[in-house]
Amino acid sequence: MNKYVMTIVGLVVGAFIMVQAHSFQSLSDVLVGRDSHTNVFQEIQILIQTNKGLEQEIADLQSNLEQLSSRASALQAIEGEIAKYRKLTGQSPISGSGLELSISENIGTIWLVDLVNELFASGAEAVSVNDIRFTNYTNGFDTLPQGQILFNGTILKTPLLIKAIGNSGILLSILEQPKGMIDKLYEHNKSIKITTSKKELIEMTKVI
Numbered sequence: 647m648n649k650y651v652m653t654i655v656g657l658v659v660g661a662f663i664m665v666q667a668h669s670f671q672s673l674s675d676v677l678v679g680r681d682s683h684t685n686v687f688q689e690i691q692i693l694i695q696t697n698k699g700l701e702q703e704i705a706d707l708q709s710n711l712e713q714l715s716s717r718a719s720a721l722q723a724i725e726g727e728i729a730k731y732r733k734l735t736g737q738s739p740i741s742g743s744g745l746e747l748s749i750s751e752n753i754g755t756i757w758l759v760d761l762v763n764e765l766f767a768s769g770a771e772a773v774s775v776n777d778i779r780f781t782n783y784t785n786g787f788d789t790l791p792q793g794q795i796l797f798n799g800t801i802l803k804t805p806l807l808i809k810a811i812g813n814s815g816i817l818l819s820i821l822e823q824p825k826g827m828i829d830k831l832y833e834h835n836k837s838i839k840i841t842t843s844k845k846e847l848i849e850m851t852k853v854i
Contacts, residue, residue, distance in 0.1 A: 660775055664680050725746065740772045741849040744811040749802055750839035753831060755787035755795055764827050768820045770812040772850050775807075779850045816845040 745765075753761075762780065765773050773780045778798050788796040795802045810817055821827050821842070828840055 667807065670735075739850060739852045740811060741847060742771065742811045743844075744770070744809060744848040745812055745814040746810075746843045746848070747808040748841045748843075749804070749806040749808070749831070751835060751837070753806070753835065754796060754836065755789050757831060757834065758787050758795065758797075758806075760829075761827055764821065765808075765810045765812075765817060768812070768817050770810040770817060772806075773812045774809045774850055776800070776807055779853055781853050783853070799822050807847075809850070811848050811849050811850065818842055818844065819827075847854055 675824055747761075756774065762775070775797060778784070778800060785798045790796055790801070828842075831838060831840060
């Protein structure tokens with residue numbers, strides 16, 4: 647994108663130099679070609695008009711440069727949205743700092759849905775369960791007759807490992823707040839064990 651903007655600037659500046667050179671050449675022809683009978687007042691008027699013409703050319707070139715710069719900014723914003731969409735849909739890998747949770751027992755589909763939703767609502771950019779990444783195309787949680795949880799065609803085994811890329815401090819503080827998700831999970835299952843760990847780097851591969 648920087649190369650694109652620099653190319654635009656170079657073209658505009660080059661055009662300005664050409665216009666400026668052409669205008670001064672025209673003025674030079676007038677002044678050099680005059681004889682002793684030429685009206686000096688007329689030459690001054692030509693000079694004034696030429697200067698006004700150059701000012702207008704400069705204004706036009708500046709306006710064109712601003713428009714091209716705005717286009718470059720718009721393209722950059724669009725590219726950012728495309729990159730964001732590719733991450734949400736799993737079309738590109740994603741990595742960053744974040745939070746890991748290990749849950750010793752099966753907590754049921756309802757609680758998993760609430761936990762994942764809580765992570766996304768708290769600012770997580772990406773979430774995975776047992777290394778299966780959530781995307782717009784991921785199938786939801788299903789409960790099998792034996793009580794097992796089926797996620798995206800895979801039966802989840804315990805301990806459940808939930809990873810979330812995002813601000814680990816914010817994510818953890820929201821989960822651990824009084825009456826938050828972790829408190830609710832302990833109330834639901836007294837024997838459950840939950841461990842949390844802040845990670846400097848969590849990597850998730852692309853899905854599609």
